[in-house]
Each structure stands twice: as structure tokens, then as C-alpha cells.
Amino acid sequence: MEHHPGQPAALLKPVVIIGPMAAGKSFLGMWMADLFGYTFIDADQVIVSRHGSIQEIFLEQGEERFRELERETICDLLGAHRLPAHDVHANASGTDSGAMILSVGGGAPMNPAIAHALADTVVVYLQTDLETVLPRITGSFTRPMLRPDPQARWSALYEARRPTFERLADITLDVPGRPIQDIAIELNNRLLHWEENA
Template sequence: MSAPHPAAVLIGPPGAGKSTVAAAIAEQTGWTHIDTDTLIVAQEGLPISDIFVEQGEAAFRRIEAGVVRDALTAHDGVLSLGGGAPMHPDTAALLDGHVVIFLDVDVSEAARRVGLNTARPLLAINPRAQLNALLKQRRPRYEELATFTIDTSGREPQEIAAEILTRLEDRS
């Protein structure tokens, strides 16, 4: 018997709706949902922003890569990854062979969703400009890894989840 694999892995920039859409998929299917940022906070006992400040981004990315590796091996529901997780080469390699869904979003929608008072470490200063820069930097990797892409701009989580489930069903 093979090891379990997530039914779907959601990737995308901050504000794309990864955690919210994953929860909607779980609600519609009965699958479990795991968010790797939540796992990191539980494992480290610190908020992600504190890990960034106290240990640096490189240390955070190493921690994140380990958490993603473990979740990809052990979880069989829907998995949402932090926005920067796919940028780590080890994580990108681990995603090969999985159903990876890139949740895309335009910058203005993402900025509205994350808000301007954010605890997200990479968006602390000038969130709109940082989101724009992150999208430009990360989009090629997201597209490269994606089994398919869903635009979440102006859409409700339940609608996005239903589209994802239809696309997953069409693949089987």
C-alpha cells in the first residue's frame, strides 16, 4: 500500500485565499484540511512573524520545508502552503507528482484581503508594493508547479472550491 498523498495542494501569494478555500473544500468533501503555517506555529511555539525576526527568513524556510515534507507524506486531504513555501528548492521538488493548484489573485484584491495592518512579515512595510513584488517574483514558480490555476479575484471561497472539485473530478 502506498503512502497517503494530499488530494490537492494549494499554493499562491498572500491574499489568494489558500487557507479559506482549503477549508471550503474540506467542508464540501469531508476531507481534512491542514495549513502548513498553522503547523509551523504549533511546532515552533512562536508566531511566524517572531520566527522571521528572531531566526531570520532562511531559518524559517528550512523549518517550513520540513513541515511541508512531513505534511505531503502523511496527509491525505487538502493542504495549503504558505505563499513562499514553493520558492524553497526542496519544497518545489517535493511538490512534483502532487496535484498542485495555483490560486492566483490580482494585487488590489490581495491587498484588500490581507489588509494594510498585517502581521505577515514580508508585507510589514508598504503591503501593496510588497505584494506586487512578491507576485512578480513568485508567479513563474507557481505556474511551473501548478497542475492548474484558478483565479480567485472577486470570487467567493465556496465557488472557488466547487470549481476546484470539478477540475479534480475531471482529472480522474
Template structure:
């Protein structure tokens, strides 16, 4: 059993990498709360595609930054961020003092995971839009990550095991 978690563990990465699925399992194993900032935003402000359409991406990123800041202040929590949260410089600064795990996934593996998605940045482009977005954001993910794990072909249980072990041995 890992040692007590005293600071947040944040999962970042492209859409479809498994941040929410992995995050829920890691939180359960560590005995701490799980927060998905996208779900938090939906609860407070309505569907994300509608927010993008009505107010634009810049407004959405500001709401997202506020949700990340609030969530990180909770302390021992596993937090899943939306794929684009790292685009905001202030959000990136918030992530500098916490454990950050980047989950990656190959385009081939993600294609089935995001099929039929209503995610706003995929509305007109499917997997090609995903490739472009993932490529643009990859340097930001890499810069922030303390640990990077590929979820393309590994069982989620193995990814969860790796994170729980790392949290138990890492000092933020």
C-alpha cells in the same frame, strides 16, 4: 460527488489569494483533513514574524519544508502552503508528485484582504511589497500549478466547485 481522493491536493499562490479559506471548504467537500502549513508552524514554533526576526528566512524555510514533507506523507489531505513555500527548491521537488492548484488574485482585490496584516514580508511596504513579491514568485507558481484559478472577483463557492470537480476528474 467526486471520486475518492487518494493523494494530497496542495494550494499555492500569493498571500491574500484565499488559500486557507478555499482549502478548508474543499477539504470539507471532499471529506478529507485540511492542513494549513503556516498554522502548523505557528503551533510548533510560535509566530512567524518572530521566527523571521529571530532566526531569519532561511531557517523558517527549512522548518516550512519539513512541515510540507510531513503533511504530504499523510496522503488524502488538502494542504494550504504559505506564499513563499515555493521559494525552497526541495519544497518544489516535493510538490512535483501531487495535485497543485494555484490561486491567483489581482493587486486591487488583495489590497483590502491584507490590510493591517502582520505578515513579515509586508512589514514595510504594503501593497507595493505584495506586488513585488507576487511578481517574483509568479513563475514558480505557474511552473508548479496543474490548475490555476483567479479568486479576485469570483465567489469562493465557485472556486471550491471548480477544484472539487477537477479533483474528481483529474489523475495525478
């Protein structure tokens, strides 16, 4: 058995990671799975496995179609990973967990149907800044929303979306300049604390 840097929290609800593009939402989810053994799903990866690459969807069917697939996928995943009320107690005592950590694309919370579905989850918002994400977004062609000028587009989208991120957040993590292990350990501690207070 591998050494863990701490016990995972018994999740009573799905934990959903939101925040601007390249903040590290998908990366953090992977680290939460690796370090603590949480079940992790990346909504964009599910979209890609079901419907093809994000660039292709944007190019061939447009942003509107992508948003539809995003809503369908996230609502589907959140529905499938919700514990029936009578199982919540079993989960809290450490038996089977239907709950997961889910990372979603930066634009997902802007969709009212998704925002509504997030109401019964623990929403984790990664708060970051341009300086931190700049090396990650320059010269990257995998995010169609950042074209044609990644720096200007990232900033404008973050400004427009920030109030929604803040409104939905249950837990806010400041991530600039921090190693990912550090952020993962803080999130685990916050989740342990969250469950105690639930």
C-alpha cells in the same frame, strides 16, 4: 448527515494549494473541508503549533530559519500523507484515504526542495490580482514579508514568484471577484475530472 453540494473526489495524491499571499489558499482549504469533507491541513498552522507564531520566528530567528522550518514541515506532511502504492486502488474505490488538501505559504514553492516534493502532488495555483487582495493586506501585521509597504511588497513578490507558480501548477483557478463557495465547487469539479484522467 449534512447536505453536500457534491461528492468529493477520491484523492490519489495530496492536493497542494499555492499562490501569492492573501489569495485565499488557507480559506479555500477550510471550505473544501467544510463543503466536501476533505481532510485539510494548513502548513503554516502546523509550523505555528510546533514552533510559535510566524512573526516571532521571523523576528527572533530570521527568514532563513522560517524557510527551514517550512521545508521540514511541508516535506514531513507530504511524506506522512502519501499512500503506499498498494493502497492506491483501495483509495480510488472510496475506502480509506491517506490523501489530503494542504495549503502552503506563498513563499514555499520557491524552495527547490519543496518544489521537488510538489512534483508528485496535484498542485492548485490560485491566480489573483492586487485589487482583490488589497483590502486583505492593508493594515495587516501578520505577514512579515509584506513589511514595510504591503502593496509594493506584495506586487514585487508576486512578480518574482509568478513564473514558479505557473511552472508548478496542475490546476489554475482564477479567483478575483469570486465567492469562496464558487471557487471550492470549481476545484472539486476539477479534482473529480483530474482523477478520471489520471
